[in-house]
Amino acid sequence: MTPDATDVALLRALLADGSLTAKDAGVQAGVSQPVAWRRIKRLEEAGVIRGRRVRLDKAKLGFGVTVFLGVKVSARGRGSVEEFERAVTAIPEVQLVQHVLGVYDYRLKVVARDLEDFERILRRRIMTLPGIGEVESNVLLSEEKNEPVRI
Amino acid sequence: MDLSYTEKNMLKIDDTDRRILRALQRDASLTTAEVAEAAGLSTTPCWRRIERMERDGVILGRSVDIDLRKLGFDVTVYLRVRIDKTVRGAFEEFITAARGVPEILSIQTLLGRVDVRMDVVARSLEHYQEILKTRILDLPHVADVEALMLISEVKNDESLSL
Numbered sequence: 001m002t003p004d005a006t007d008v009a010l011l012r013a014l015l016a017d018g019s020l021t022a023k024d025a026g027v028q029a030g031v032s033q034p035v036a037w038r039r040i041k042r043l044e045e046a047g048v049i050r051g052r053r054v055r056l057d058k059a060k061l062g063f064g065v066t067v068f069l070g071v072k073v074s075a076r077g078r079g080s081v082e083e084f085e086r087a088v089t090a091i092p093e094v095q096l097v098q099h100v101l102g103v104y105d106y107r108l109k110v111v112a113r114d115l116e117d118f119e120r121i122l123r124r125r126i127m128t129l130p131g132i133g134e135v136e137s138n139v140l141l142s143e144e145k146n147e148p149v150r151i
Numbered sequence: 152m153d154l155s156y157t158e159k160n161m162l163k164i165d166d167t168d169r170r171i172l173r174a175l176q177r178d179a180s181l182t183t184a185e186v187a188e189a190a191g192l193s194t195t196p197c198w199r200r201i202e203r204m205e206r207d208g209v210i211l212g213r214s215v216d217i218d219l220r221k222l223g224f225d226v227t228v229y230l231r232v233r234i235d236k237t238v239r240g241a242f243e244e245f246i247t248a249a250r251g252v253p254e255i256l257s258i259q260t261l262l263g264r265v266d267v268r269m270d271v272v273a274r275s276l277e278h279y280q281e282i283l284k285t286r287i288l289d290l291p292h293v294a295d296v297e298a299l300m301l302i303s304e305v306k307n308d309e310s311l312s313l
Contacts, residue, residue, distance in 0.1 A: 003222060011217060018179060018213035048221045052179040055211040056172065056311065061164065063311055068261065068268065070299070089306045097306035100229065102299035107229060111311065138263030144246050145258040 001046045006031055010039055011048070018052045058111060065112045066140040069126065070104035072133035084131045091125045104136070115139075164209065167192060169313045171200055172210075176310040179213050219272055226273040227301040230287065231265040233294040241292035242266070252286045265297075 003011070009029035013020055020028075026036030043049045058066070073084050088097050088108065096109035108126075112118035126135065164172075170190035174181060181189070187197035204210045219227065234241050242260070249258050249269060256270045271287070273279035287296065 001221070011215070014215040015217065016214075018215045046221060047218055050216040050218050052213055053216050053309065054172075054175040054179040054213050056176075057208050057211055058311065060207070060209050061172075061311060061313065068259075085305050092310075092312045094306065095309050096304075098304050099302040100299040101302055103297060104299060106305075107299060136264060138261040138265050138268070141260040141262050143257065143259050144267075145250050145255065147256060 001042070001048065003043070003048065006035075007039055007043060007048075010036060011043065014040070014049070062113055063111050064114050065118050067110045067112070067118055068138045068140065069108040069110060070136040070138075071106040071108060071126075072135075073105045073131045074133040080131050084129060087129050088126075091121070093121050093125070105133075164204075168200055168204060168209075171197060172204070172311075172313050175210075176313075223274055224272040226276055226279045228271045228273070228279060229299040229301070230269045230271055231297040231299070232267040232269065233264075233296075234266045235292045235294040236266070238292055244291045245293070248290050252282075252290075254282045254286065 006029055010025050010031075013025040013028040022037035022040055023033040025040065026033050029036060031039070040049070058064075073081065085097070085099075088094055088106070093110050093112055094108050095111055096107070098107040099105070100107050110118065110121060110126075112121055122135075122137070126132065167190060171186055174186045174189035177189075183198045183201065184194045186201070187194045190197060201210065205212075232245075234245055236242070245267070246258060246260075249255055249267075254271055254273060256272060258267060258269050260267055271279070271282060273282055287293075
């Protein structure tokens, strides 16, 4: 679907506050509640809105370390790639698994309580993955910008 | 990394709070009554706990998860940038300039082989090339840029194991 200006305005309102009702999102987009409701429903059905998320402060909940990993996979053949993906996806501390093209094959984001906890995850869970090759770790220091696309 | 800072920042969260947060992580569109039911308490105390966690900044807010490809942004590239740190103030100048580029969605500073990573979205490969040439390579104090292009997302689940 190609979203028009109203869809974009609704998306902007919902990105800023995902708990808005259709009525309140409609007010910000300048449309009535029934129009807003129908549009949001359509955006959800088209898969533009994949879901709603609660944003939590990780550090305040005791998860002080975020690490990005670049991973090379030595696995050959479809079966072994699927096996790697299945195994890495099952690790709860791995929040993000992205198949990428470039110097690495996969990009992972790992959230741990502290560096010691991260080391345990790396040694016991990541380095033991089937087909795992070279791994590069970069520890997150600060988020300088984090905003959804300016649609 | 100063870990005592993290511990100091940690708030007292009890098991009921954890149950509430787990329910919200599973489905952020739940009403307070539904969260209360999932966490095994009644609506009013549940609402008060959510209010408190919002006030304390544990719950930062709610948002929608948008599929950028469905909006026509077919290309996502993760840029890994090394900064020329021999120049004083290079980091700050780089980040200030990068913040102003709308196609750069996020900027994170890192400790490791890479100094900064940035998420860049574009409508097509031609569009990406144009952004790279006109907006990224001109950023100050860039020593080296490496790109990883997203093929597919195998997992994207920000849930914490609370």
